[in-house]
Amino acid sequence: MSSDTKSEDEYFDFNGIFPECTDGFDWDTGAFRGRGDANKFTTLCSGLNLKLTTENRSTEFSELCRVLGLYLKHIETNKNEHAQRCCKLFYYNLKKDIIDNFTLKYTGSENCYRIMTEYRRDNLDTQISSICLDHFVNIGNDTFKIMKNLFEIYKYINLFETQPIQRTTTNMHKFKSSIEKLETHLYKYKNQLKLELEKIIKRCEGYKKNWKTVLTGVHASYHLYDKWIEERRIKINEENAGAKKSNEGHGETLKTNVLRPKVLMHTGVDVETHTGISVGMIFITFSLLIIMFILYKYTPHFSFLKPRVRKLRRVLKKNNKKNLGLMDTFDFEYKNSLDDMYKIAYS
Numbered sequence: 072m073s074s075d076t077k078s079e080d081e082y083f084d085f086n087g088i089f090p091e092c093t094d095g096f097d098w099d100t101g102a103f104r105g106r107g108d109a110n111k112f113t114t115l116c117s118g119l120n121l122k123l124t125t126e127n128r129s130t131e132f133s134e135l136c137r138v139l140g141l142y143l144k145h146i147e148t149n150k151n152e153h154a155q156r157c158c159k160l161f162y163y164n165l166k167k168d169i170i171d172n173f174t175l176k177y178t179g180s181e182n183c184y185r186i187m188t189e190y191r192r193d194n195l196d197t198q199i200s201s202i203c204l205d206h207f208v209n210i211g212n213d214t215f216k217i218m219k220n221l222f223e224i225y226k227y228i229n230l231f232e233t234q235p236i237q238r239t240t241t242n243m244h245k246f247k248s249s250i251e252k253l254e255t256h257l258y259k260y261k262n263q264l265k266l267e268l269e270k271i272i273k274r275c276e277g278y279k280k281n282w283k284t285v286l287t288g289v290h291a292s293y294h295l296y297d298k299w300i301e302e303r304r305i306k307i308n309e310e311n312a313g314a315k316k317s318n319e320g321h322g323e324t325l326k327t328n329v330l331r332p333k334v335l336m337h338t339g340v341d342v343e344t345h346t347g348i349s350v351g352m353i354f355i356t357f358s359l360l361i362i363m364f365i366l367y368k369y370t371p372h373f374s375f376l377k378p379r380v381r382k383l384r385r386v387l388k389k390n391n392k393k394n395l396g397l398m399d400t401f402d403f404e405y406k407n408s409l410d411d412m413y414k415i416a417y418s
Contacts, residue, residue: 085267087156088221093222113133139169143199146203158207162207166180180209184204217253220253228271228274240291247299253268269307275300
């Protein structure tokens with residue numbers, strides 16, 4: 072049907088898995104399950120450990136494999152419309168507990184599961200159900216993280232509803248933390264997760280309302296205050312607006328990036344033009360000065376200026392002497408005037 076090379080970014084529908092596929096089944100490996108089927112699956116899985124893995128961790132493998140076998144039987148026994156959805160939860164736990172946890176002789180979740188269903192042990196009528204072979208789905212990295220979050224959230228929901236004594240402030244803090252962590256995946260998987268988060272928030276509102284009058288839970292209910300619940304709803308709506316804003320911002324960035332080179336190009340042309348004009352003017356002026364100097368110094372051109380220049384210099388010099396004589400006369404007369412004034416003042 073499909074393979075492990077299937078892209079993890081391909082649409083994965085999380086709806087309908089929780090709590091439908093977790094209700095009525097205990098995933099705790101240490102839970103007491105009686106003697107019947109639990110013991111048979113333990114025996115079967117101890118043989119599967121040798122068949123599948125290269126490690127000597129038979130006890131650990133048998134405990135995890137036993138729970139998977141019991142869950143597949145749980146799906147088969149109920150034979151309801153949730154079988155396809157519940158197989159997604161099975162493949163998640165197969166990856167978490169077996170594929171990623173042990174060194175296997177075989178690769179791929181689907182291949183590994185098929186070998187598990189084909190394995191038989193002498194004098195044992197128990198076997199791993201093949202009900203999920205027809206509903207294979209690849210669990211990519213992102214999908215795995217989201218499933219882990221959801222699984223954790225509903226683990227606490229199951230505790231709160233089946234064991235009231237577990238409604239502690241410590242468990243409530245962990246429960247809230249798992250919800251907030253799930254919100255970090257909203258941007259990429261908004262359509263898939265929005266409905267799930269809304270269901271979880273409604274449960275929180277129910278706990279807040281109902282636990283206030285119950286001794287086992289009254290303290291935990293205080294942590295589900297209105298502001299926190301409202302922040303969760305705002306977060307869901309923010310992601311939608313944020314995605315739109317991001318796309319608009321991306322368009323503006325592209326537009327800016329296109330315009331910026333054009334502006335820089337025009338600026339560069341203007342600078343280059345003005346610089347060229349300035350250099351040209353300086354060069355022309357300097358060239359003219361050199362030509363005039365050569366003509367004046369070494370050619371008969373402009374020689375008519377020499378007598379005139381000498382005559383002008385003589386006139387200026389003569390006028391300068393007259394001006395100096397006038398200045399001396401003024402100083403002498405001014406000095407005599409001052410002396411006469413002093414004489415009058417002392418007489």
